[in-house]
Amino acid sequence: MAFNGFTQEDFDTFLIEGLDERMEAIRSRIQPKFKMIGDELVQHLSSSLGDELYLHIARHARRSVNPPKDTWLAIAENKRGYKKHPHFQVGLFDDHLFIWFALIYELPNKSEIAQRFINELGSLKQLPSDFVFSLDHTKKGSFPVTSLEFNHLERFRDVKKAEFLIGRHVAATNKLITNGEELLKHIKDTFDHLLPFYKQALKSD
Secondary structure, eight states, X not given: OOOOOOOHHHHHGGGOOSHXXXXXXXXXXXXXXXXXXXXXXXXXXXXXXXXXXXXXXXOOTTOSSSOOSOEEEEEESOSSOSTTSOEEEEEEOSSEEEEEEEEOTTOTTHHHHHHHHHHTHHHHXXXXXXXXXXXXXXXXXXXXXXXXXXXXXXXXXXXXXXXXEXXXXXXXXXXXXXXXXXXXXXXXXXXXXXXXXXXXXXXXX
């Protein structure tokens, strides 16, 4: 079965009221697509890195009341989990798809990684101009990579709950979204640009 991209119905999943109802739509509409693209992305990244990576699809198992505002797949070198490791993400909010290299607050050695990235600020800012970054994976908002400064990375280093995610956003209305082949190429291209920084992060992991 070929991946044909995402539809407006997929994004409208996050407008469904009720935890059980929204989770059912996530499982039936989005997770099968995550499995398809996730398997291909794992193969691509594992081949590029020369190490085996593993696919994790968010289950939102801890939720008991509030339905999730987004959902994602994650790819990491650890088979059991991804949150404590540098990892890659692809996911959806109601208005965009995100493609991240993600370093979130559960990383045990966040400060060491942050210091490496402070030293790499110039290289980070040389990423393509459509790249964006975020300091909180739970928020929709992002900032152009061209506006990345030392203080953002220092906050990531010094504040326990601070995070650092860098990659691309694709609007739900972008024609790429419904073209599975081109969207996968775009995601792979994004990850390829980020692989040097992933490798830097692993040196501290």
